[in-house]
Amino acid sequence: MNFELSEEHLSFRDMVRKWVDQEVPKSWARKLEQDEHKYPFELWDKFTEAGFHGIGIDERYGGQGGDLFMQMILARELARSLGGLAWIWGITSFAGGKSIGVYGTDAQKEKFLPQITAGKLRAAIAFTEPGGGTDVLGALRTEGVRGNGGWIVNGEKIWSSSAHVADYMLVLARTDRNVSKRHHGVSLFWIPTKSPGVKITPLPKLGMRSMGSCTVHFQDVFVPDELVLGEPGNAWYMLLPTLNNERIMVSAFCLGVLDGVLEDALDYVKQRKAFGKLIGEFQALQHYIADIAIWRQQVELMMLHCAWLQTNGRNAHMESSMLKITASEYANRAADLGIQILGGMGYSAETDMQRYWRDSRLWRIGPITNEMARNVVAESLGLPRSF
Template identity: 60%
Template structure:
C-alpha cells in the first residue's frame, strides 16, 4: 500500500503553500478575520486568479481537473494559515462545483461550471432549518409548490454560509408531502439569491467572523424549472453525495488548522524559556505535541481514504464521518492545549492559537454534530437506529 502523494500532487501542494506564504500568511489572516461581517472579496478573487476555484472541475467545463484528493490537498494548505476563512473556497467547491458536477444536466454544467471555475459565481448551501439542526428532513418546513414554468418556494433556512454574497443558493425544499418516507418528496433548487422574496441576515458568531453565516428567508420565491438540480422528489438520495464531500473537505480544513497549531506550538516551545530551561523540555508539553502529531497522522489517513473512496465511486459515508470526528476533535484539542502552552498570551487576540480554536470549535458541531456522526457510524456497523 502506498500512502504517499504522487509527484504531481506533491508539486501541487508545494505550489499552494508558496501561494499561501505570499498572499495570505498567518499575520494577514489574523487581521482579515478581525473584520466582522466584511466578506474577504479580495482574497476570494486572489484564489480565483490562482485557479483554485477550478480544482476538481473537468477541463471541458473550464476547470483544471483533479478530484476529491486535490480538494483535500488545497484546503489543507489554505487552512494552515487561513483557518476557517479557507471555507470561502470550500463552500463554493462542494455547494457549487461538486453539486452541479454530480447532478447537473449537460446544459446546467455548461451554464454554471465555467463561472464557478473562474470565480465569477459564488454558491451557498441552504439546507438546515431553524428548528432542526442535523434533523434536516424531520424539521423540513420549507416548501416548493408547482407553478406554471417552475416552482414557488416558501420557508426559512439557517447557517447558510456566504448566502449574503452568493449568486445562487443550493436549496433543499419539500416538494411533495404525500410520501411514505420523509426521505422522499424533496427537491434541490439553484435559487438566485437576488430573486424577489429572498432575504439574508448575517448571524454574529464566535469564529470565522468575516465568513458570513446567514438566516435566509424565502417568501413566494419563484424558481424556473431549468434551475431544478436533478430529479424532483429525489433530492435526499442525491444530496448525500454532496454532504459526504462537504464532510471530507471540512475535515481537511480542520487538519490544516491542526497543521498550523503544531507549527505555532513548536515555534513557541523553541523560543520560550522557563526556570532556566527551554519550554520544550517540559515533559507534559512534549506529550501535548506527541498527541497533536498522532491526531494529525490519524486525520490524514482517514481523510485521504475517504477522499479516495469518493473519487472511485465507492461508498464513503462512514469514512467521511470518521474523518470528520477525528480531525475536528483533534484540531480543537490541539488548539486548546496550544492556548495553554502560551499561557496568558494564548488568550490574547494578537496570537494565532485563539483564532484557530474559535474556528475549529465549529467543526465539532457542523456540518453534522459529532454525536450524530457517531450514531450514524454505529448504525452503519449494524446496530439499531438510535434516532
C-alpha cells in the same frame, strides 16, 4: 495498500504551500477578522487569480480538473493559515462546482461552471432550518409548490454561510408532502439571491467571523424549472453520494488546522523562556506537542484511506463518518492545547491559536454533529437505528 501521494499531487501540494505562505499568511488572516462584518472579497480574488475555484471542475468548463486528492490537498494547505476562512473557497466549490457538476443538466453546467471557475459566481448552501440542526429532513418546512413554468418557494433557512454576498443559493425544499418516507419528495433549487421575496440577514457568531452566516427568508419566491437541480422529489438520493466527499473535505480543513497549531506551538516553545530555560525543555509541554503530532498522523492516515476508498468506488460512508469525528475533535483539542502552550498569548487576538480554536469548534457541530455521525457508525456496525 499504498497511500503515498503521486508526484503530481506532491508538486501541487508544494505549489499551494508556497502560495499560502506568500499570499495569505497567518498575520493577514488575523487582519481579515478585525472587522467581523466585512466579507474578505480580497481573499476571494486571490483564489480567483490562483485558479483555485476551478479545482475539481472539468477542463471543458474552464476548470483545472483534479481529483478528490487534489481538492483535499488544497483544503488542508489553505486551512493551515486561514483556518475557517478556507471555507470562502470551500462553500462555492461544494454548493456550486460539486453540486452542479454532479446533478446539473448539460445546459446548467455550460452556464454556471465557467462562471464559478472564473470567480464570477459565489454560492451558498441553505439546508438547515430553525429548530432543525442536523435533523434536516425532520425539520424541513421550506416548501416548493408548482407554479406557472416553475415553483413557488416559501420558508426559512439558518446558518447559510456567505449568503449575504452570494449570487446563488443551493436550497433544499419539500415539494411533495404526500410521501411514505420523509426523504422522499424533496428537491434542490438553485435560487438567485436577488430574486424577489428573498430576504437575507447576517448572524453574529463565535468563529469564521468575516465570512458571515445568515438567516434566509423565502416569501413566494419564483424559481423557474431550469433552476431545479436533478429530478424534482429525488434530491435526497442525489445528495447521498456527495456526503462522503463533504466529510472528507471538512476533515482536510481540520488537518490543516492541526498543521497550523503544531507549527505555531513548535515555534513558540523554541523561543519562549521561563524559569531560566526554553519552555520546550519542559516535559509537560513536550507531551502536549507530541499528542498534537500523534493526532495529526492519525487524521492524515484516516483521510488518505477514505480518499482512496472514495476514488476507487468503495463504500466509505462509515469510514468518512469516523474520519469527520476524529479530525474535528482532534483539531479542536489541539487548538485548545495550543492556547495552553502559549499561555496568555494563546488567548490573545495577536496570535492564531484562539482563531484555530473558534473555527474548529464549528466542525464538531456541522455539517453533521459528531453525535449523529457516531449514530451512523453504530448503525453501520449492525446496531438498531437510534433516532
